[in-house]
Amino acid sequence: MKSTMKLMFALYSVLGLITIFSQVNTRYITCSGAFGCGLSFVKGIVWSALWPVYWAIQWNWLKF
Numbered sequence: 001m002k003s004t005m006k007l008m009f010a011l012y013s014v015l016g017l018i019t020i021f022s023q024v025n026t027r028y029i030t031c032s033g034a035f036g037c038g039l040s041f042v043k044g045i046v047w048s049a050l051w052p053v054y055w056a057i058q059w060n061w062l063k064f
Contacts, residue, residue, distance in 0.1 A: 012052055019048040 023044030031037035 015052065016048050019051060020045055023048055 024041055027040040027044050028037070031040050
């Protein structure tokens with residue numbers, strides 16, 4: 001079970017990093033001003049961390 005959890009954590013981390021780079025790249029092109037860019041980047045990082053949970057809920061893989 002531990003090896004499965006390690007694999008899931010590694011996959012989650014890799015996909016999160018890919019998403020962070022994608023979010024920052026997309027947001028950098030459209031940002032304007034230091035405050036606007038900073039806020040946009042923070043939103044991108046938060047989304048990168050939470051998107052797998054969001055999709056798991058949407059696809060009914062994760063139930064509360």
